[in-house]
Amino acid sequence: MKEVKIGIIGFGTVGSGVAACLLKNGDVIAKRSGIKLILAKIADLDIESDRGVDVPKEILTTDAHQLIKEVDVVVELIGGTTIAKDLILEALEQGKPVVTANKALLAEKGEELFAAAEKSKADIYYEASVAGGIPIIKALREGLVGNRINKIYGIMNGTCNYILTRMERENVDFEPVLDDAQKLGYAEAEPSLDIDGYDTAHKAAILASLAYGEWFGMEPVHVEGIRDISLDDLKYADELGYRIKLLAIIKQVEGDVQIRVHPTLVPKNTLLADISGVFNGIMVNGDTVGDSLFYGRGAGRDATASAVVADLVDVGLNLKFGSDRRVPAFRIGPQFKKLTPMESIESRYYLRFQVKDKSGVIAKVADILGKNQINISCFIQREGQSKENVSLLILTHNALESSVNMAVKKIEEMAEVRNKAKIFRIEDM
Amino acid sequence: MKEVKIGIIGFGTVGSGVAACLLKNGDVIAKRSGIKLILAKIADLDIESDRGVDVPKEILTTDAHQLIKEVDVVVELIGGTTIAKDLILEALEQGKPVVTANKALLAEKGEELFAAAEKSKADIYYEASVAGGIPIIKALREGLVGNRINKIYGIMNGTCNYILTRMERENVDFEPVLDDAQKLGYAEAEPSLDIDGYDTAHKAAILASLAYGEWFGMEPVHVEGIRDISLDDLKYADELGYRIKLLAIIKQVEGDVQIRVHPTLVPKNTLLADISGVFNGIMVNGDTVGDSLFYGRGAGRDATASAVVADLVDVGLNLKFGSDRRVPAFRIGPQFKKLTPMESIESRYYLRFQVKDKSGVIAKVADILGKNQINISCFIQREGQSKENVSLLILTHNALESSVNMAVKKIEEMAEVRNKAKIFRIEDM
Numbered sequence: 001m002k003e004v005k006i007g008i009i010g011f012g013t014v015g016s017g018v019a020a021c022l023l024k025n026g027d028v029i030a031k032r033s034g035i036k037l038i039l040a041k042i043a044d045l046d047i048e049s050d051r052g053v054d055v056p057k058e059i060l061t062t063d064a065h066q067l068i069k070e071v072d073v074v075v076e077l078i079g080g081t082t083i084a085k086d087l088i089l090e091a092l093e094q095g096k097p098v099v100t101a102n103k104a105l106l107a108e109k110g111e112e113l114f115a116a117a118e119k120s121k122a123d124i125y126y127e128a129s130v131a132g133g134i135p136i137i138k139a140l141r142e143g144l145v146g147n148r149i150n151k152i153y154g155i156m157n158g159t160c161n162y163i164l165t166r167m168e169r170e171n172v173d174f175e176p177v178l179d180d181a182q183k184l185g186y187a188e189a190e191p192s193l194d195i196d197g198y199d200t201a202h203k204a205a206i207l208a209s210l211a212y213g214e215w216f217g218m219e220p221v222h223v224e225g226i227r228d229i230s231l232d233d234l235k236y237a238d239e240l241g242y243r244i245k246l247l248a249i250i251k252q253v254e255g256d257v258q259i260r261v262h263p264t265l266v267p268k269n270t271l272l273a274d275i276s277g278v279f280n281g282i283m284v285n286g287d288t289v290g291d292s293l294f295y296g297r298g299a300g301r302d303a304t305a306s307a308v309v310a311d312l313v314d315v316g317l318n319l320k321f322g323s324d325r326r327v328p329a330f331r332i333g334p335q336f337k338k339l340t341p342m343e344s345i346e347s348r349y350y351l352r353f354q355v356k357d358k359s360g361v362i363a364k365v366a367d368i369l370g371k372n373q374i375n376i377s378c379f380i381q382r383e384g385q386s387k388e389n390v391s392l393l394i395l396t397h398n399a400l401e402s403s404v405n406m407a408v409k410k411i412e413e414m415a416e417v418r419n420k421a422k423i424f425r426i427e428d429m
Numbered sequence: 430m431k432e433v434k435i436g437i438i439g440f441g442t443v444g445s446g447v448a449a450c451l452l453k454n455g456d457v458i459a460k461r462s463g464i465k466l467i468l469a470k471i472a473d474l475d476i477e478s479d480r481g482v483d484v485p486k487e488i489l490t491t492d493a494h495q496l497i498k499e500v501d502v503v504v505e506l507i508g509g510t511t512i513a514k515d516l517i518l519e520a521l522e523q524g525k526p527v528v529t530a531n532k533a534l535l536a537e538k539g540e541e542l543f544a545a546a547e548k549s550k551a552d553i554y555y556e557a558s559v560a561g562g563i564p565i566i567k568a569l570r571e572g573l574v575g576n577r578i579n580k581i582y583g584i585m586n587g588t589c590n591y592i593l594t595r596m597e598r599e600n601v602d603f604e605p606v607l608d609d610a611q612k613l614g615y616a617e618a619e620p621s622l623d624i625d626g627y628d629t630a631h632k633a634a635i636l637a638s639l640a641y642g643e644w645f646g647m648e649p650v651h652v653e654g655i656r657d658i659s660l661d662d663l664k665y666a667d668e669l670g671y672r673i674k675l676l677a678i679i680k681q682v683e684g685d686v687q688i689r690v691h692p693t694l695v696p697k698n699t700l701l702a703d704i705s706g707v708f709n710g711i712m713v714n715g716d717t718v719g720d721s722l723f724y725g726r727g728a729g730r731d732a733t734a735s736a737v738v739a740d741l742v743d744v745g746l747n748l749k750f751g752s753d754r755r756v757p758a759f760r761i762g763p764q765f766k767k768l769t770p771m772e773s774i775e776s777r778y779y780l781r782f783q784v785k786d787k788s789g790v791i792a793k794v795a796d797i798l799g800k801n802q803i804n805i806s807c808f809i810q811r812e813g814q815s816k817e818n819v820s821l822l823i824l825t826h827n828a829l830e831s832s833v834n835m836a837v838k839k840i841e842e843m844a845e846v847r848n849k850a851k852i853f854r855i856e857d858m
Binding site: 029143295306307 | 454564568573576703716731734750
């Protein structure tokens with residue numbers, strides 16, 4: 001049986017998960033795939049601490065460069081965009097295929113990495129970089145290869161989804177839930193990468209590149225996070241038949257592609273609305289297959305390890321059969337016309353203004369919207385606790401982002417309007 | 430670019446879908462995969478009727494044997510278990526890989542087919558045989574290769590799910606919905622294959638074989654259909670927090686495997702309960718990845734074509750790289766101890782008896798259940814329209830199937846009990 005020597009760089013949470021999986025399930029993996037994955041080396045600066053995995057001491061090393069020389073496949077699990085990149089390039093230069101879970105690195109430096117892979121004819125596999133245990137990269141690259149992709153909707157950040165789910169279910173506002181999530185380890189001490197949407201945006205950039213054949217990087221991705229979602233917004237949305245999710249939206253409209261990450265009102269009667277807690281869900285609409293949805297754990301030691309191991313088998317089979325670069329790492333040449341800048345997208349909108357309850361306010365607001373070609377589908381003014389501060393809630397029909405921004409700016413300038421408006425987009429699916 | 434000559438046998442619904450997909454998306458498929466799939470021949474007894482696909486007349490033939498000789502890959506889409514089997518064996522004998530959507534043939538004759546494939550070193554790919562557009566075979570075989578499979582739950586028959594969804598939503602009983610489904614083309618004139626559970630059972634046999642490494646065939650699969658589900662049952666289940674679905678359950682308990690298809694009460698707060706209409710959903714629990722769920726169209730021209738085309742790309746890449754049998758068609762050697770016979774499974778149960786409302790009936794029923802080691806979790810007697818016929822509704826804790834059957838038989842023998850009992854199993858997930 002073909003033996004494949006695996007070297008893991010980074011013996012943290014995921015690294016120990018991969019080691020544990022190979023030790024526990026190596027026998028069944030070999031029977032299923034016809035190759036034997038051998039855990040040959042693990043490199044980390046710390047090779048003393050106990051990771052709860054029983055690996056032989058002699059395979060531990062602090063020398064990642066030596067590891068790269070000795071193994072057949074390099075698994076990069078140290079994260080970050082500097083040393084990780086150098087080590088991946090070093091492996092590729094030696095013709096060693098690389099498996100990585102590093103979404104930030106791929107999203108930001110994918111172009112450079114894939115150029116190096118192309119040059120060396122070695123593969124980069126990255127199933128674990130998007131939505132952990134969900135085999136979405138393989139599904140997009142292979143399972144749905146016969147489809148032109150119309151849309152991808154992704155709930156891809158467990159921290160955000162956990163926070164929104166708890167706010168909704170426990171009737172608590174954002175800040176206290178974030179505090180508690182940090183105490184429980186569901187959110188980082190520095191939570192910005194997650195809650196400001198960048199982590200989701202990294203994943204969106206990767207999926208968009210795979211779907212539309214060009215490595216986009218982060219530049220064209222519009223990113224908003226969940227800090228502005230208040231409990232009131234969740235309640236209003238609920239009453240109107242929606243849940244608010246941090247959604248990645250990748251879609252082509254008449255051949256043009258848009259990539260954006262922002263809080264989105266999703267109809268409650270859809271499966272995406274039911275994806276709760278730390279789980280991830282990705283809906284793909286292909287021109288042949290129609291709607292399909294993939295659901296599972298998006299992060300965590302074992303779910304991510306499951307994805308890394310699947311990649312290791314693919315890479316190992318490529319080595320066995322000499323079929324390196326069997327499936328191009330990403331698709332060759334753009335499968336779209338142009339990128340749609342954010343101000344040119346069309347969407348439905350949820351707008352909430354806090355206003356003084358004076359006669360004429362509603363007429364003025366409606367007038368400004370109308371003058372900007374924004375049609376209203378729902379308009380609610382609620383009786384407030386005081387006449388000085390009532391909520392004006394507006395759902396629109398499809399409207400142009402730039403028109404909405406202009407109208408909102410005008411409305412915010414009105415003397416009767418307090419604070420900044422809340423603007424969320426609605427996706428009816 | 431490597432060219433792969435495709436021959437389709439069976440120019441029906443799916444055959445024309447595959448042809449349409451190759452014609453429409455051949456360019457993007459080639460860019461993504463690095464191979465060119467060429468629609469070389471289509472064989473059918475009828476080569477005159479218009480299928481709404483613009484294929485060149487000269488590729489149509491009535492001679493399937495000649496087609497097999499001329500092409501690189503044979504797509505079997507005629508269905509049935511006789512001629513289809515002969516043609517597949519003929520292709521394999523000539524070393525031609527085969528792509529098929531024929532679940533009945535695989536489930537019933539898989540052993541013979543895979544032995545022939547083994548002998549000839551040609552591949553059989555069968556993504557389209559289970560759950561149409563959902564790439565579940567690839568997910569189980571490759572994406573989750575690092576997992577021992579604990580459980581698979583599948584809603585895999587669109588006709589049944591459509592009927593149950595309409596009964597529930599429109600408050601109508603089984604027969605009129607079936608009648609209407611037949612008129613609308615959602616159910617066959619002879620609906621038994623679907624509504625009596627056999628179609629789901631075929632798919633369950635295939636998934637179980639893939640998960641546990643032995644081609645099981647149909648013999649060990651326990652099958653019940655949906656004819657016995659009445660509107661009353663759906664309503665009672667709903668009140669108790671459940672929906673009733675025709676569920677395939679494949680699971681290993683302490684190393685022993687059970688494969689069964691029957692109406693099942695599924696908690697309403699699970700994603701599986703929300704899979705409605707003609708859609709399919711498959712939940713897989715792996716020891717590494719945890720729960721994951723795959724959702725999409727389970728049937729229909731284009732969804733099935735999407736799966737066939739994905740297989741064609743895999744087979745084509747195998748031909749390009751000489752990596753035939755890259756991933757073993759099914760897993761080598763059993764990954765389980767033994768099969769659990771149906772009478773030995775443990776489950777929770779929903780039992781409904783129609784009884785005369787006389788004193789002592791409840792005590793007698795409870796006594797019989799207790800004597801058979803069946804613990805009750807919920808017991809409801811409703812006031813009926815008449816004292817002669819009231820519903821006695823019982824949910825049990827985990828109990829042994831044989832004990833439940835014995836107890837039910839005893840209860841049915843009571844003078845106060847009318848008709849046969851309704852027995853459905855509950856899966857809490």
